Amino acid sequence: MADQLKLDTDAPAAAGKTRRRRNAGSPRGSAGYERRRSRRIATTWQVCILLALIAGMKILNTTSGNLVMPSPEAVFWQSVEMWADGTIPRALGESLTVLGLGFILASTSGIMIGILLGGFPFLGRVLDPYVNAVNATPGAAFIPLIIVWFGLYAEAKIALVWLAAVFPVLINTTAGISNANKDLIEMAQSFGASRWTLFWQVMVPDALPSILSGLRIGAAICIVGTVIAELTMAQSGLGGLMIKAGNRFQMDRYFAVVIVMMALGSLITIGLRLAERRLGRWRVAMQDGG
Amino acid sequence: MTETRPPIISLNGVSKSFKDGQVQAIEDLSFDVRPGEFVSLVGPSGCGKTTLLRLIDGLVAPDRGTVLVNGRPPDPTYNMAMVFQSSRLLPWRTVAGNIDFVLGLRGHAPKARKSRVQALLGAVGLREFAEAYPHELSGGMQQRVGLARALAVEPEVLLMDEPFAALDAMTRETLRGELLRLWDRRRMAVVFVTHDIDEAIILSQRIIVLRPRPGRIDAVVPVDLPEPRWQTDPRGLPAYADLRRALWDRIHAMGREGVALEELTGAFGDEP
Numbered sequence: 001m002a003d004q005l006k007l008d009t010d011a012p013a014a015a016g017k018t019r020r021r022r023n024a025g026s027p028r029g030s031a032g033y034e035r036r037r038s039r040r041i042a043t044t045w046q047v048c049i050l051l052a053l054i055a056g057m058k059i060l061n062t063t064s065g066n067l068v069m070p071s072p073e074a075v076f077w078q079s080v081e082m083w084a085d086g087t088i089p090r091a092l093g094e095s096l097t098v099l100g101l102g103f104i105l106a107s108t109s110g111i112m113i114g115i116l117l118g119g120f121p122f123l124g125r126v127l128d129p130y131v132n133a134v135n136a137t138p139g140a141a142f143i144p145l146i147i148v149w150f151g152l153y154a155e156a157k158i159a160l161v162w163l164a165a166v167f168p169v170l171i172n173t174t175a176g177i178s179n180a181n182k183d184l185i186e187m188a189q190s191f192g193a194s195r196w197t198l199f200w201q202v203m204v205p206d207a208l209p210s211i212l213s214g215l216r217i218g219a220a221i222c223i224v225g226t227v228i229a230e231l232t233m234a235q236s237g238l239g240g241l242m243i244k245a246g247n248r249f250q251m252d253r254y255f256a257v258v259i260v261m262m263a264l265g266s267l268i269t270i271g272l273r274l275a276e277r278r279l280g281r282w283r284v285a286m287q288d289g290g
Numbered sequence: 291m292t293e294t295r296p297p298i299i300s301l302n303g304v305s306k307s308f309k310d311g312q313v314q315a316i317e318d319l320s321f322d323v324r325p326g327e328f329v330s331l332v333g334p335s336g337c338g339k340t341t342l343l344r345l346i347d348g349l350v351a352p353d354r355g356t357v358l359v360n361g362r363p364p365d366p367t368y369n370m371a372m373v374f375q376s377s378r379l380l381p382w383r384t385v386a387g388n389i390d391f392v393l394g395l396r397g398h399a400p401k402a403r404k405s406r407v408q409a410l411l412g413a414v415g416l417r418e419f420a421e422a423y424p425h426e427l428s429g430g431m432q433q434r435v436g437l438a439r440a441l442a443v444e445p446e447v448l449l450m451d452e453p454f455a456a457l458d459a460m461t462r463e464t465l466r467g468e469l470l471r472l473w474d475r476r477r478m479a480v481v482f483v484t485h486d487i488d489e490a491i492i493l494s495q496r497i498i499v500l501r502p503r504p505g506r507i508d509a510v511v512p513v514d515l516p517e518p519r520w521q522t523d524p525r526g527l528p529a530y531a532d533l534r535r536a537l538w539d540r541i542h543a544m545g546r547e548g549v550a551l552e553e554l555t556g557a558f559g560d561e562p
């Protein structure tokens with residue numbers, strides 16, 4: 001009986017002790033610990049896949065020859081050479097000029113027109129079929145027209161990039177504004193907001209996450225548009241470098257350029273996602289389960 | 291004395307339907323609210339309580355009948371404020387920013403706003419959360435910000451849509467007290483929607499019982515309990531028990547007339 005009593009009183013204390021000990025192992029709480037753990041496992045896997053790809057390149061290279069697949073070390077040394085002698089930096093500069101200017105023009109004009117169409121829904125409704133028609137046409141379809149109007153050089157390339165990217169930005173902006181939260185609009189009206197205030201202080205901020213995802217889509221399209229412009233108009237930049245290497249079957253050079261393109265695309269997407277997270281802080285936080 | 295003044299809110303034969311008349315939310319409803327009066331609306335879910343508040347606030351127009359606030363059709367520039375059923379805070383503004391927003395809408399000078407925001411956050415017990423974003427607050431805290439926001443503009447007419455339903459019992463009790471104290475001092479007219487019979491009795495001077503489908507007035511029950519009620523709890527008084535029973539009988543009668551019972555029990559809790 002006495003033993004029984006002793007056991008009973010001891011049990012919760014022991015349980016408390018083990019719980020405390022387990023917490024000490026992961027001071028930030030087990031949720032954060034789990035997240036870090038799963039991130040570490042994911043990174044390990046990602047490195048493994050990269051190594052497997054390089055090994056695959058090597059195997060394909062030894063079994064099928066340099067033309068089918070250049071050897072990884074050849075690509076590496078070719079990259080070093082092309083960075084060192086200024087070939088890649090120069091091409092990168094050319095591409096970034098077209099990409100950057102095209103994106104800036106597309107995003108500013110897309111947001112401005114999108115806000116206009118969102119603010120005047122009647123105008124938006126009237127223009128809707130035209131916006132959709134141009135948006136649904138592949139950007140490449142406009143190349144001949146752009147060449148006739150703007151020539152073959154930077155202006156024409158920027159025009160193509162702009163044309164391809166402006167519509168996703170515009171459409172997302174308009175959609176974000178016309179889908180703005182009705183409850184919040186009613187709240188502001190109830191406190192006597194003017195139409196102007198309602199638009200700029202409720203509808204446009206509420207559309208911000210949508211605008212930002214439009215920008216992210218637009219940026220991805222800008223990258224594609226830049227390369228297409230560099231291939232089909234006067235060859236220049238990374239696209240030009242790539243097609244020249246390909247045409248001469250210099251597959252190591254070709255791969256060196258493709259790797260730069262991949263890195264560029266990834267960096268831009270990551271950057272925009274970060275911007276999206278920062279500017280749309282409240283939305284992201286809600287999705288994270290806050 | 292108050293009876294001689296014209297009503298501040300006056301509804302006359304008001305009907306409102308939605309979806310091209312498929313849903314009759316309110317039918318031929320009339321009542322007045324005197325300046326400084328505290329009126330509660332009770333009734334089962336879907337009987338048009340929120341719709342009534344939106345009509346008074348001028349957010350929707352009636353199909354038939356007239357709504358007058360301060361003798362005129364409701365107009366958003368009139369000093370009226372609503373506490374919504376869900377808090378409806380701007381997610382990109384901080385708690386302080388949300389209150390500041392409506393002060394700006396009502397034309398308060400930027401300099402005066404800051405101290406006012408602080409004072410109101412103090413009143414609802416959220417002073418430390420001034421710089422927090424709404425998503426960082428619990429549902430009950432968000433609701434309190436909604437309350438502070440409405441009180442910030444010092445409305446002549448305060449419309450409240452189940453403002454305390456999402457709160458825990460303790461906070462609810464505190465905020466009821468705060469609301470009564472504020473009302474006692476400022477004497478704005480309050481139209482208070484609730485599902486809770488006790489809450490309606492404790493707070494109001496008059497209770498309007500609504501019945502659903504379509505929303506109509508079932509009974510108007512005056513509450514003759516001593517005031518101010520934030521000083522002495524009326525719940526122990528015999529008159530309180532009588533009133534509560536009378537109200538429950540009205541609602542029970544509604545049940546016998548064919549309103550689904552689950553709706554009623556959901557709305558009013560257990561029979562006393």
Ligand SMILES: Nc1ncnc2c1ncn2[C@@H]1O[C@H](COP(=O)(O)OP(=O)(O)OP(=O)(O)O)[C@@H](O)[C@H]1O
Nearest residue numbers: 308309313314315334335336337338339340341342
């Ligand atoms: N905007 C709307 N569109 C269509 N129907 C609506 C709309 N607003 C309200 N209704 C309908 O009108 C009726 C009354 O709705 P209301 O929201 O006013 O009820 P309520 O008494 O506030 O209910 P609850 O207690 O659940 O909040 C319901 O049948 C509802 O479906």
Ligand SMILES: [Mg+2]
Nearest residue numbers: 339340375451
């Ligand atoms: Mg409601």
